[in-house]
Amino acid sequence: MSQLHGTVALVTGASRGLGRAIAIAFAREGAAIAICARGQADLDATADACRALGADVLAVAADVADPAGRERLIALALDRFGRVDVLVNNASTLGPTPLPLLADTDPEAFEEVVRVNLTAPFMLARSLVGGMLMRGSGLVVNVSSDAAVNGYPGWGAYSAAKAGLDALSRVWAAEAQGFGVTVVSVDPGDMDTEMHRAALPDDDPAQLARPEDVAEAFVRLAAAGTAESRLEARELLEVAR
């Protein structure tokens, strides 16, 4: 317990699914957390669950795809906690569902997926790594997907953005080497989440991992760090066992 006592974490997309589970797991382990999502009501529910575990929580309803929303999130988190040690770029969008083939993908929808899944993580990390360099420590976790490395029909925009996110992690990890700052992509694997149901409504939920279990991989990562720039959550969980 309390593996993350004294750590300040910022988790985006924290109102549902994996983001919510990571926020709650971090709270249970003693982290102070800033959480963000677009919808206030669901976000407040996550905040309440974290506070019930004794955590110091800041909830900011903001759209990470919007520059002003990102600035509010960063500024309010830094005002409240003074620093961010761990950034979890979890907020993500599939784009329109049912998932269209690439040739049928609306250009604006494609750009929106890139804005949320690639540009926003870059900009949030960019706002925080300067402070991490000054302190000589910090962790940026980009939530990726196996779609970043596999060509699943219908997943074009999402895949391209997640592959870009992996590239971002890889380059940033190389650039930050030796300065105590870690940047890593984590593929959480298939989970029983609202997003998964929207993408693949016919999958059997019983066969899918629970986000609460996968969140333990992120606790492990935040507590122990890594030398890798891409990981699968199950690898981290196997180590933990």
Add this chain to the structure above:
Amino acid sequence: MIETALPPLPALPPRLRAARPAARRGVRRDRVRLLVVDRGTGEIAHRRFDDLPELVGPGDLLVVNTSRVLPAAVRATRASGEPVQLRPCVRRPGEWDALAVQVAAPHANVPLEAGETLRVGDAAVRVVGRREDIPLLWRVRLGVAGDLDLILRHGEPIRYSYVREPVPLDAYQPVYASRPGSAESPSAGLPFSWELLADIRRRGAGLAELVLHTGLSSYQDDDFDLEHHLFEEWFELEPAAAGAVERADRVIAVGTTVVRALETAAAADGHVRPMWAWTRLAIGPEKPPRVVDALLTGMHEPEASHFDLLRGFLPEALLGRAYREAIASGYLWHEFGDAALVV
């Protein structure tokens, strides 16, 4: 009145006012020019900002101000429907001191009335009254919770006339900007890139941070500005940074705000201790720095209060020579301009 043999300094030619961030002029942020002024030899050298790692080494400590800039030009509306721009600059629990100016350039001061209520978005902001010492500043109640969010939602960066087009807030933030609270950019740090900070580390020089939330550089009133009313600024110097300053052979302040904070935190014996306090300290020829050995700064006009601080570092004749040479060499001025290092 003491007669001085030095001729008056020429005014800054308008063409040397940087109108855009370096990146928007096609120059990498860390490749602006760097005027190096050596107090010991009187030499003036022309370098580039990314030469800095060659100019520092083990024993040197660069101290930066990590205060984050707020979008401190806030849209408000009076009960009459008249729009007004608030420029909050001093934060206290629930209350800010703010300049109230017209929305349109040249942003002349708007006299508010004590007790009136302004709207900022959906929120009511009450005008408590004027500051007695600086009557152009109004005490406004933004509420204890959510005061910062109100500014973040309804503000944009304060922009002076030489910056002709709006610039995103991001361009006013140094790469290490952290805790928010500055009304204007602590701009001496703007040319630092991550790469340059990493190079400085590799050279064995240290980096330390403090926070000083900057106020306003102008009250939008030329006569009043010339009187150089320095108001208080909040700063935080943590034990780790104070210790690093004590151990350093040479302390290089990045910006005049860092000088103000460190010199305030220096006790009578000259030793720096951790401090969280307001400062009203004015550095100048009568009160030269005791802790700071070198200063990395933006280019400031002779009328600016920052220039008074430079007089604390440099003899008038050398300062004048550096200023003239920078003008002759076409250095760019103000927050998006070139830089100077006084060693």
